[in-house]
Amino acid sequence: MSLINNFIKFDLNETTRKSIAEYLWIGGSGKDLRSKARTLPEPVTDPAKLPLWNFDGSSTDQAPGDDSEVILRPQAVFRDPFRGGSNILVMCDTYTPAGYPIPTNKRFNADKIFNHPDVAAEEPWFGIEQEYTLLQKDTRWPLGWPVGGFPGPQGPYYCGVGADKSFGRDIVDAHYKACLYAGINISGINGEVMPAQWEFQVGPATGISAGDQLWVARYILERITEIAGVVLSFDPKPIPGDWNGAGAHTNYSTKSMRNDGGINVIRKAIEKLGLRHKQHIAAYGEGNDRRLTGRHETADINSFSWGVANRGASIRVGRDTEKAGKGYFEDRRPASNMDPYVVTSMIAETTILWKP
Amino acid sequence: MSLLNDLVNLNLCDVTEKVIAEYIWIGGSGMDMRSKARTLPGPESDPSRLPKWNYDGSSTEQATGDNSEVIICPQAIFRDPFRRGRNMLVMCDAYAPTGDPIPTNKRFNADKIFSHPDVIAEEPWYGIEQEYTLFQKDTKWPLGWPVGGFPAPQGPYYCGVGSDKAFGRDIVDSHYKACLFAGIDISGINGEVMPGQWEFQVGPVTGISSGDQVWMARYILERITEIAGAVLSFDPKPVLGDWNGAGAHTNYSTKSMRNDGGINVINEAIEKLSKRHKEHIAAYGKGNERRLTGLHETADINTFSWGVANRGASVRVGRDTEKEGKGYFEDRRPSSNMDPYVVTSMIAETTILWKP
Numbered sequence: 001m002s003l004i005n006n007f008i009k010f011d012l013n014e015t016t017r018k019s020i021a022e023y024l025w026i027g028g029s030g031k032d033l034r035s036k037a038r039t040l041p042e043p044v045t046d047p048a049k050l051p052l053w054n055f056d057g058s059s060t061d062q063a064p065g066d067d068s069e070v071i072l073r074p075q076a077v078f079r080d081p082f083r084g085g086s087n088i089l090v091m092c093d094t095y096t097p098a099g100y101p102i103p104t105n106k107r108f109n110a111d112k113i114f115n116h117p118d119v120a121a122e123e124p125w126f127g128i129e130q131e132y133t134l135l136q137k138d139t140r141w142p143l144g145w146p147v148g149g150f151p152g153p154q155g156p157y158y159c160g161v162g163a164d165k166s167f168g169r170d171i172v173d174a175h176y177k178a179c180l181y182a183g184i185n186i187s188g189i190n191g192e193v194m195p196a197q198w199e200f201q202v203g204p205a206t207g208i209s210a211g212d213q214l215w216v217a218r219y220i221l222e223r224i225t226e227i228a229g230v231v232l233s234f235d236p237k238p239i240p241g242d243w244n245g246a247g248a249h250t251n252y253s254t255k256s257m258r259n260d261g262g263i264n265v266i267r268k269a270i271e272k273l274g275l276r277h278k279q280h281i282a283a284y285g286e287g288n289d290r291r292l293t294g295r296h297e298t299a300d301i302n303s304f305s306w307g308v309a310n311r312g313a314s315i316r317v318g319r320d321t322e323k324a325g326k327g328y329f330e331d332r333r334p335a336s337n338m339d340p341y342v343v344t345s346m347i348a349e350t351t352i353l354w355k356p
Numbered sequence: 357m358s359l360l361n362d363l364v365n366l367n368l369c370d371v372t373e374k375v376i377a378e379y380i381w382i383g384g385s386g387m388d389m390r391s392k393a394r395t396l397p398g399p400e401s402d403p404s405r406l407p408k409w410n411y412d413g414s415s416t417e418q419a420t421g422d423n424s425e426v427i428i429c430p431q432a433i434f435r436d437p438f439r440r441g442r443n444m445l446v447m448c449d450a451y452a453p454t455g456d457p458i459p460t461n462k463r464f465n466a467d468k469i470f471s472h473p474d475v476i477a478e479e480p481w482y483g484i485e486q487e488y489t490l491f492q493k494d495t496k497w498p499l500g501w502p503v504g505g506f507p508a509p510q511g512p513y514y515c516g517v518g519s520d521k522a523f524g525r526d527i528v529d530s531h532y533k534a535c536l537f538a539g540i541d542i543s544g545i546n547g548e549v550m551p552g553q554w555e556f557q558v559g560p561v562t563g564i565s566s567g568d569q570v571w572m573a574r575y576i577l578e579r580i581t582e583i584a585g586a587v588l589s590f591d592p593k594p595v596l597g598d599w600n601g602a603g604a605h606t607n608y609s610t611k612s613m614r615n616d617g618g619i620n621v622i623n624e625a626i627e628k629l630s631k632r633h634k635e636h637i638a639a640y641g642k643g644n645e646r647r648l649t650g651l652h653e654t655a656d657i658n659t660f661s662w663g664v665a666n667r668g669a670s671v672r673v674g675r676d677t678e679k680e681g682k683g684y685f686e687d688r689r690p691s692s693n694m695d696p697y698v699v700t701s702m703i704a705e706t707t708i709l710w711k712p
Contacts, residue, residue, distance in 0.1 A: 005358050079371070081363060146494075158415035159383075159390035162578045163493050164587050173439070174363035176393065181371055190392030193415050227359050297414070297421065309425045309453070311414060319410075319425050319453045 013085050017042045020087040022080060023053055023072050024219050025094055028061025030104050031234065031337055033219045035089075043086035050074040050090060054097075062094065062102055070102060071095040076212040081178035082223060089182060089219070091212045107211060110345035114207040116353060124348045125258075125328070126210035127187065127203030127251035131336045132221065133238045134168045134196045135231040142196035142239065143167045143230055154244065157195040167196045171228050175200065175221050182220060184213045193297070194244040203251065207348075211341035236335035237290035245291030245298065246336035252347050253328030262326030269351035270306050270315055270329060276350050277304040277314070283342050285335025292333065299332065369441050373398045376443040378436060379409055380575050381428050381450050384417030386460050387590065387693055389575050399442040406430040406446060418450065418458055426458060427451040432568040437534035438579060445538060445575070447568045463567060466701035470563040472709060480704045481614075481684070482566035483543065483559030483607035486573065487692045489594045490524045490552050491587040498552035498595065499523045499586055509598065513551040523552045527584050531556065531577050538576060540569045549653075550600040559607065563704075567697035592691035593646035601647030601654065602692035608703050609684030618682030625707035626662050626671050626685065632706050633660040633670070639698050641691030648689065655688065 012018070019042065024035045036055065044050055057063025057070035072092040080087040093107040101108035113119060134143040144167025145151050156165045172189050179186040179200070187201045200221075202213050218234075225232040237245040256265040273280065281288065281301060294300035299314040306315035306329075308322050314333050321327030334343050368374070375398065380391040392411065400406055413419025413426035428448035436443040449463040457464035469475060490499040500523025501507050512521050528545055535542040535556070543557045556577075558569050574590075581588040593601040612621040629636065637644065637657060650656035655670040662671035662685075664678050670689050677683030690699050 002358070008359065009362070081366070082359075155417070156388060159392045159411065161389055161391060161575065161582060162588055163582045163585050166582050169582065170360055170364055174360050176376065177366040177368060177439070178363050180368055180374060180376075180395070181366055186395060188392065188394035224360065224363065297412075307422065310422045311412060311424045312421050 008082075009084070011085055019043045019085070020080070020083055021050065021090050022083075022088070023074070023090045023092050024216065025055070025072055025092045026104060026106075026215065026339075028057075028104060030106070030339060032060070033215070033222060034060055035219065044088065045077055047074040047077050047090065050077070053092075057094075057102070062104060069097055071097060071099075075107065076209070076216070078182040078184060078216055081181045081220065089216060091216050106339050106341040107208070110211060110341040111208050113345040113349050113353070119348050119352050120207070122254035122256060122348075122352055123206055124344075124352070125204040125206055125253050126340075126344050127201055127205075127328075128210060128214050128340060128344075129199055129201045129247070129249040129251070130214060130217065131192055131197060131199045131246035131248065133194070133233045133235065133246055134171065134198070134225065135233050135238075137229055137231050140231065142194075144196050151195050153242065154193050154195075157191060157197075158193045159191050165195070166191055168198065168228075168230065171221075171224055171230060172198050172200070175217075175224050178220050178224065179217050182216065184217050184220075186217060192244065192246075194239070197238075197244065197246060204253075207344075208341070210344050211339075214340040234337040236285060236287050236337060240290070242296075244296045247291065247298070247332065248285070248334045248336050248338045248340070248343070250331045250334055250340075250343055250347065251328050252331060252344075252351075254352065257328060258326055260326055263321065266317065266321070266327070266329055270317075272350050272354060272356060273315065273331070273347070274304045274306075275356050276354070280346060280350070281333060283338075283346055284333050285338035287337070288333070288335040291335055365440075367441055375399050375441070376436070376439055377406065377446050378439075378444070379428055379430070379446050379448050380572070381411070381448045382460060382462075382571065382695075384460060386462070386695060388416070389571070389578060390416055391575065400444075401433060403430040403433050403446065406433070409448075413450075413458070418460060419452075425453055427453060431463065432565070432572070434538040434540060434572050437537040437576065440537075445572060447572050462695050462697040463564070466567060466697040467564050469701040469705050469709070475563075475704050475708050478610035478612060478704075478708055479562055480700070480708070481560040481562055481609050482696075482700050483557055483561075483684075484566065484570050484696060484700075485555055485557045485603070485605040485607070486570060487548055487553060487555045487602035487604065488577065489550070489589045489591065489602055490527060490554070490581065491589055491594075493585055493587050496587065498550075500552050507551050510549050510551075510600065513547060513553075514549045515547050521551065522547055524554065524584075524586060527577075527580055527586060528554050528556070531573075531580050534576050534580065535573050538572065540573050540576075542573060548600065548602075550595070553594075553600065553602060560609075563700075564697070566700050567695075570696040590693040592641060592643050592693060596646075598652075600652045603647065603654070603688065604641070604690045604692050604694050604696070604699070606687045606690050606696075606699055606703065607684050608687060608700075608707075610708065613684060614682055616682060619677065622673065622677070622683070622685055626673075628706050628710060628712060629671065629687070629703070630660045630662075631712050632710070636702060636706070637689060639694075639702055640689050641694035643693070644689075644691040647691055
């Protein structure tokens, strides 16, 4: 194995100016990530200077066999933590040969919203808390759980340490450094309430960049679990019963909210969100009804509520924000399998553009 | 797997100024340690300049769900032996949003005692001998013990060497170096009388810093046992019968005790401790009555005794100290699961501040 690792870690900078670009895109389910690599004649860091590419959409449920080419358009570049050197990861979105975004391309619409002058003026910041569960590869049972049984009840695992409380930390720590290396604004990690469940946070990131960074962070995580021989799950309620679900709480602020008097802007924004609760919930991830039960630190899916420091509400305002009279708030409704392009742009659209 | 290790060991110093800070606190049981990490814009060596943070106290039995934020305040910084580089481990204590210490925050009161001018003037030094037992993860039976049975009786194991006498040395040795790297004053290690039981010592350390360092050393130990797949126990009597318990003997001296004529100050201090035996015992760790039986190198829990070189006494004065007429003494009563903030500050309070 060590000979193979030597080749994987080869530093090509001494022999060639060529670099490798891994093009990433979201597949036909809206949740599966795909990627393939190509050689570039020399290092590139600007997505606008990268060539368009294409892939076989009939193999990802994104095009019919007789008209299968889907165009990949580079949108964001990150350093490749797996290949090192001057090699890159390239987040792309997808278009028909005629130049139209295909239906699963949610970035296109999000970008239009973020480019609206009223939205751009508000500099919307997002901090997304991505939760996920690690599963044993062959049994699909959570990592560290006894096969055919259950660990002791929740309590000791949140931020826990020790071989009987923390399962998979090497994956989490490798991911943290890999994302920092890649240039992703990963702001932290923690062990979650359900054993084998973890969380990382990306942000604050402005506008469309939040979605780009979160998708690439998910890709890096799945590459790392692939190395570790463990299966990654973004299911919002991986184990039914007295076990927490997995969410993607989305923290949000605009320029007005961050300035003096912002708390009033926040209240108005929360009120608008309350008026569009059903529309948001419909876009906040499949299967969320199994997670948003009103128990396990969630609010019931059918009712909208908010509170300061209240983890059982749809929206939580932090004590710091309350005290300072300005800041940000947390939308706790999105599921772990949400599309960050959809969620971030919808929150911006409802709170900045929409008039009730 | 080596690819995973490469990522975990990535040196980010060339790529970014950012550092990772692991914030560590004590959970609701008063013994469970919790931690989570955040990204900071640059290195920092002064804990008072690190940002305060908060966590979900409802998940650690330290707050309710509708008012769940608990504030953590950085108190001491150590180098992170797991992430290395400029990354850090930060020992914190916990406060309600109002600013009051929460009930499980024992550091706050200890700090008040150590800040008393009379106590500061005496420069109290502590050397704590932390004993602990290693367990097999799935059977909860001590490491190296035959499952369903017992090893040969105690005798060969104290400071022993050999695969039939020393179980888990790799954990102990990596902990030793990791602590030295972190900046903890770890003064030594040894294998204990019961097989699978070990000891490390932290000190001499002055005042509140002793508690900070012992808690951090415990955290590092549990991170290492997590990596090794063994379970760490601080139970004072892990196996019933003719097997030693685990303690946290606390060696103590003040400036007066270390100076000429100190032996008289020591005698006075021990006399004061004898008058508050019940109060100290109540604060010296849960389950201590299973350990302090009068057998296995302990004194009976109900009687206070002291002697030179006497390991069957509550307090032991070393022969060196007796010979030189100055030095320190050893309080052998605290159990392995004691809170060093409580024990160190109580010894200082009784011997320096308390008037009988």
